[in-house]
Amino acid sequence: MKNYLMVFTAIILSTSIYAQNKADIEKEKTAIIKVITDGTNAYRAKDLNKMATTYVNDESTVKIRVNKTGYSVTNGWENIAALYKENFTNNPAPVTSKFEKVNFKIKVYPESAWAIHDEIQTGAEGQKSKQIIVHFLEKHEDAWKVVYMSQVFASSYDVAEE
Numbered sequence: 001m002k003n004y005l006m007v008f009t010a011i012i013l014s015t016s017i018y019a020q021n022k023a024d025i026e027k028e029k030t031a032i033i034k035v036i037t038d039g040t041n042a043y044r045a046k047d048l049n050k051m052a053t054t055y056v057n058d059e060s061t062v063k064i065r066v067n068k069t070g071y072s073v074t075n076g077w078e079n080i081a082a083l084y085k086e087n088f089t090n091n092p093a094p095v096t097s098k099f100e101k102v103n104f105k106i107k108v109y110p111e112s113a114w115a116i117h118d119e120i121q122t123g124a125e126g127q128k129s130k131q132i133i134v135h136f137l138e139k140h141e142d143a144w145k146v147v148y149m150s151q152v153f154a155s156s157y158d159v160a161e162e
Contacts, residue, residue: 028108035144044095046088056147067153098122129155
């Protein structure tokens with residue numbers, strides 16, 4: 001009887017630990033989506049200070065952009081911030097396009113995570129474009145920060161058969 005009680009207790013503990021871990025992972029995924037969305041909203045508002053809170057602000061940060069005309073790789077937060085600053089100076093009006101983030105896939109590790117999603121942009125005249133965005137994030141002082149982002153402007157390519 002004692003052995004059955006120990007097995008039963010072990011099963012209950014395992015089940016509750018699994019449920020807690022699953023809840024923690026869902027909480028982390030929600031926090032990751034929030035930091036990605038906060039970064040987009042800061043971009044739309046042309047708020048470089050707010051954007052900086054969503055990125056790792058050191059030389060390890062990388063941003064890659066790919067479209068039909070080519071690609072760019074920017075290394076280090078200072079260089080990424082300089083490009084955003086130049087963009088915001090040359091185009092000071094807030095972005096009014098609608099940004100819809102869909103099809104998130106996220107994998108969470110203890111101190112890092114990756115996330116991929118589609119971003120559908122709808123302009124003022126209803127024109128749509130699609131990006132596929134990949135983020136790699138790190139945990140810094142209990143907050144998720146983007147350390148890598150790549151944007152593939154999928155609308156500029158023909159859709160491949162799957």
